[in-house]
Amino acid sequence: MEKEICTISITSNWLGDEYTFYEDHKIKRVYDNHSLSANRMEWLEPDDISKQNKDKLIKNCPEEFKEQVMHILDYP
Template sequence: MEEICRISISGNWLADEYIFYENHTIKRIYDTHSLNSNNVEWLEPQQISKQNKDKLIRACPEEFKEQIMQILDYP
């Protein structure tokens, strides 16, 4: 499974990273609190809030933006 890019949208010291793959799957690695870190979940685009999609697109490297927007079904 080929990785396109990783985008971190952590707003504080808790990790919140999304990994996008060429087969249009999205993996999220996040911390809920300091003792519960590196949780992993696989997401469908509709499970990601509009607010987080905005953050992901803003943080996305320019060369991947079009691809990531397609995967996220954004806007």
């Protein structure tokens, strides 16, 4: 597994939604569908992430990782 860059939370209401970015451009998402379905995990490609969620990710990204994350997401 490549080195982790950072994990960004875009939690809405009480459901968790975290994205972890890796140096090899892999993106792991850990999320809760509902209270009985916690900590589901999936691997994503940048095209799998909506523009709205990309906006939230960049907004919540620590400044020192923003450029790397923007590059991985192919964010304008």
